[in-house]
Amino acid sequence: MTRDAQQAPAVIDTSKPSVARVYDCFLGGKDNYEVDRQVFQQVDDVAPQMKQLARDHRNWLVRVTRFLAGEAGIDQFIDCGAGLPTAENTHQAAQRMNPEVRVVYVDNDPVVAAHGRALLEENDRTHLVMADLTKPDEVFDDPTVTRYVDLDRPIALIQCSTIHHVSDAEKPREIMQRYIERLPSGSYLALTHFYDPQDGSEASKLARFVEDIFANGPMGSGYFRSHGEIESFFGGLEMVEPGIARLNDWWPDGPLLSARTAEDEVLIGGVARKP
Ligand SMILES: C[S@@+](CC[C@H](N)C(=O)[O-])C[C@H]1O[C@@H](n2cnc3c(N)ncnc32)[C@H](O)[C@@H]1O
Known part of the structure; x- marks a missing residue:
């Protein structure tokens, strides 16, 4: 267990839904409570394909990780907003490509600290840090990060479904700009x-419907932004083909297994390289 984890607050607030636990519901996990399931149910009643979107999202992360640890030759990852390890995780996909890959996960949810640790810290090259991802300098300067990640060599920074939990008032573009400034070249x-x-x-x-439930309800975040806003989070870095795309259109493993749905459209992503 890392020093940061030992200091993590152990209190789990079961009176208010948490982002990590609601997401766990969409993935079919068990680390959630009634308050989380109520948020999930409100969406699931209207948009049942959101569960498939959550699974597609994890599959996207595996394909991206395969690219990063393989073709791109990256052997150190910082995965912000690790989430609960319901599905396959970054280190498993990365270490299949290269067993030497190091992954430091970052999250601030006590359930992730309590239940996720055993799976996320599976070997001595994977670590979990409790930190606030809206503070890039605190993430990069965390002692566990500086111990396991060489900040003078190329890194893969993963921000999967995290920045949409950062409100405009918290200045997500500036946060991402600071991350990009601190990333080494390559x-x-x-x-x-x-x-x-x-x-x-x-x-x-x-x-609009899901944002109303997520952001205006008790969970308190989950913002659906425009293409231009999302593009701005990449700070002008060189996009890897095909650029920002629907998840199933980014390096697809083959033709779609079922027809597209409206749910497929509401989560997009991309990968970019710092020259
Ligand atoms: C929707 S989940 C995404 C999990 C995973 N990245 C994925 O894509 O499957 C978002 C995660 O970000 C974490 N998170 C949200 N805001 C955070 C913050 N300010 N600092 C650290 N973690 C945060 C939540 O606890 C949750 O585990």
Whole structure:
């Protein structure tokens, strides 16, 4: 166990839904409470394919990790907003490509600290740090991060479904800009984000509906932003083909297994390289 983890607050507030636990519901996990399931149910009643989107999202992360640890030759990852290890995790996908890959996960949810640790810290090259991902300098200067990640060599920074939990008031663009400034040359950023096409389509209506439940309800965050806003989080880095895309269109493993749904449209992502 790392020093940071030992100091993590052990108190789990079961009176208020948490982002990590609600996401766990969508993935079919067991580390959630009634308050979390109520938020999940409100969305699931109207948009049952959101569960599939959550699974597609984890599959996207595995494909991206395969690219980063393989073709791109990255052997150190900082995965912000680790989440609960319900599905396959970054270190498992990365260490299949290269067993020497080091992964430091970052989260601030006590349930992730309590239940996720055993799976996330599976070997001596994977570590979990309790830190606030809206504070890039605190993440990069954390003693566990500096111990296991060489900040003078290329890193893969993963921001999967994290920045859409950062409100405009918290200045997500500035936060991402600071992350990018601190990344060594040759590093990669992989980022996914809730998307509102803002075109009156079914997908746009779905985005508004889910944002209302997530951000205006007791969970308190989950913002569906425009393509331009999401693009700005990449700070002008060189996009890896095909750029920012629907998750199933990024390095697909083959033709789609089922017809597209409005749910497929409301989460997009991409990978970019810092020259
Ligand atoms: C929707 S989950 C995504 C999990 C995983 N990245 C994935 O894509 O499957 C978002 C995660 O970010 C974490 N998180 C949200 N805000 C955070 C913050 N300010 N600092 C650290 N972690 C945060 C939550 O606890 C949760 O585990």
